[in-house]
Amino acid sequence: MKARMAVDRTIWKIILDIIVLACVAFPLLGLQLWAEPYHRGYFITDTSLRLPYKKQTISETCLAVAGFVFIIATVLIIEVVRDRQGKGIGEKFLFGSLVPGWVWESYNAIGVFTFGAASQQLTVNFAKFVIGRLRPHFFAVCQPTPITGDPLNALGYIQAYTCNEADPAMEKEMRLSFPSAHSSFAMYTAVFFIFYVQVKGRWRGSKLLRHGVQFAVLMAAWYVGLSRVQDHMHHWSDVAAGFLIGAGFAVITFIYVLKPKKYGPPASWEQPTQPEMLPRAVLVR
Structure with missing residues (x-):
């Protein structure tokens, strides 16, 4: 009877997990399909919006696939190794x-x-649509024409205008600059990986290998953000905000949602000579 109840709880846990994920994913999908970003105006003299349009170095699809494949491979390798070493949950x-x-x-x-x-993607995209900040290539894509005589343009801040060249999809995208979703997801993935490997990934063959890999992943996320500025897709402040949001979500998700546990007695080479430099909430588990 107890075993049957445990199985039922496990099944319900999986079902509820799927429902919660759907509750987050559907609003995110709805934003992309039906929402219209805020129509922000511009100053004619604003040179930050006059950069040429460039094809992005890293596409959203490529980044998402690479991030998920990387984390899935990391988790599977670490958990299989830990299980074979007798440190798993059974x-x-x-x-x-x-x-x-x-x-x-x-x-x-x-x-x-x-x-x-x-x-974190829902948080970032919600901010994009509410703020509606124009991308650095706004003039190149839109080629705006102010509506003559409209009182909204009386003070020199152009709010009433038409785009001459942009198709509807590009006209929508050019209003979604702040914050950078690429930077947010890249930093979220990097910080989550760093924490996961720090807590569960141990190897006695090298003292610095783990930290070298962590640094390399952090630099990859850093490059993603830099490429968004280089490609004229975002202002530097968009990328900075994206980094902060992604890192913040990674820390909260890892410590307070995942709550990793260390199963099994640690080997002698795993005994730290001094406390690990991680948040206390992680170390006490």
Whole structure:
């Protein structure tokens, strides 16, 4: 009876997880399909909006696929190794059969990462549509013509205008500069990876290998943000805000949602000579 109740709770947990993810994903999809960004005006003398249009170096699809594949591969490798070393949670009974502990741990980690990624993207995109900041290539894409005699333009701040060249999709995109979703997701992925490897990824073969990989991933996220400025897709402040949002969501998601545990007795080479430089909420688990 107890085993049956445990199985039922596990199934309900999976179902509820899917429902929660859907509740975050649907508003994000709705923003992209039906929402209209705020129509912000411009000053004719604003040179920050007169950069030429360039094709972006890293597409949104490419970044999303690379980020998820990277995290999934990292989690699976670490959990399989930990399970073989006897540091996992042991097998779980689910759907009439035993499921290896590393599968359940991987499901938790990947599911939490996905939830955090969807949450930070919803936060970023909601801000984009509410603020409606114009991208640096606004003049090149829109080639705006102020509406003569409109009282909204009386003080020199042009709010009533028409775009001569932009198609509807590009006209919508040119209003979604702040904050940078690319930078937010890249930093979220990097910080989540750094924390995950710091807590669960141990190897006695090298003292600096783990930290070298962490630094390389951080630099990759940094490059994503720099490329958005270089490609004239964002102002530097858009990228800075995206970095802060992504890093903040990664820290909160890892510490307070994932709540990683260390199972099994640590090997002698895992005993730290001094406390790890991580938030206390992580270390006490």
